[in-house]
Amino acid sequence: MGFTNSTDRDWQKWGEENPYYGVLTDAKFLNANLNDDSLSEFFASGDSHVNHVFEVARKSISPIFAPARVLDYGCGVGRLVVPFAARSQTVMGVDVSPAMLDQARKNCKKYGAASVSPLNVDEMDTLEPASFDLVHSFIVLQHIPVARGELILRKLIALLAEGGVGAIHFNYGDNRTALQRGVMALRQRVSLVRGVLNLRRHLPFSTPPMQMNSYSMNRIFDILIDEHCSNVYVEFSAHGGFRGAMIYFEKRPGPLL
Numbered sequence: 708m709g710f711t712n713s714t715d716r717d718w719q720k721w722g723e724e725n726p727y728y729g730v731l732t733d734a735k736f737l738n739a740n741l742n743d744d745s746l747s748e749f750f751a752s753g754d755s756h757v758n759h760v761f762e763v764a765r766k767s768i769s770p771i772f773a774p775a776r777v778l779d780y781g782c783g784v785g786r787l788v789v790p791f792a793a794r795s796q797t798v799m800g801v802d803v804s805p806a807m808l809d810q811a812r813k814n815c816k817k818y819g820a821a822s823v824s825p826l827n828v829d830e831m832d833t834l835e836p837a838s839f840d841l842v843h844s845f846i847v848l849q850h851i852p853v854a855r856g857e858l859i860l861r862k863l864i865a866l867l868a869e870g871g872v873g874a875i876h877f878n879y880g881d882n883r884t885a886l887q888r889g890v891m892a893l894r895q896r897v898s899l900v901r902g903v904l905n906l907r908r909h910l911p912f913s914t915p916p917m918q919m920n921s922y923s924m925n926r927i928f929d930i931l932i933d934e935h936c937s938n939v940y941v942e943f944s945a946h947g948g949f950r951g952a953m954i955y956f957e958k959r960p961g962p963l964l
Contacts, residue, residue: 714851715803717915722806724911730783737909753786760874767940768872768957774840780863781847785811792820803828837868849878850918864934867958877922880950887948935959
């Protein structure tokens with residue numbers, strides 16, 4: 708497979724070395740620390756998140772929300788596609804990392820999620836437009852350069868059927884201190900600094916950085932309007948010095964304005 712940019716190569720490496728930590732950056736999810744308890748906690752967190760998505764969609768978008776066809780963008784090792792499979796007929800889990808997708812396949816088999824189809828990002832163009840009732844992405848686009856992330860949002864909306872629901876998470880604000888930002892910048896640019904900080908976190912010296920990108924909400928809302936979306940509900944979050952928003956919306960049949 709060919710990688711389109713450095714972030715793709717980085718996520719392939721995360722998938723090969725520490726795929727669960729790449730999804731949830733807690734030391735208990737490092738490969739060296741994984742055990743039955745931590746794996747159970749990992750997948751329980753996914754079930755809790757999917758429950759919440761359904762509750763919010765039914766309360767704020769449609770009381771009869773019951774998607775038969777679900778797409779999860781940035782599915783990683785399958786933390787969310789497994790619980791999505793228990794609540795729908797078919798699930799497509801999309802990711803850029805073949806190593807992550809291999810883990811997702813194993814986890815879907817382990818947890819009996821036979822309706823899940825893992826798919827590499829390169830194959831997204833083979834999907835039929837307007838073929839999903841829910842498109843979802845959580846704590847993923849923040850790791851992707853903004854211009855590319857905006858294009859991905861448009862592609863995801865194009866895959867939504869009329870009346871379908873989107874639930875997409877973005878970072879929009881950076882509240883870190885100047886010192887924290889400086890350390891992050893050094894870590895991004897200087898491989899020695901990055902390597903030392905990796906070792907302190909019990910990661911391999913050569914582990915790549917995770918980009919953390921903030922999106923313009925004006926731009927996101929413009930895209931939603933352009934792509935005929937309405938009935939928008941926003942849920943705010945804060946983590947690691949970043950402010951985020953989970954945006955729920957409905958796909959409409961024609962232009963809004």
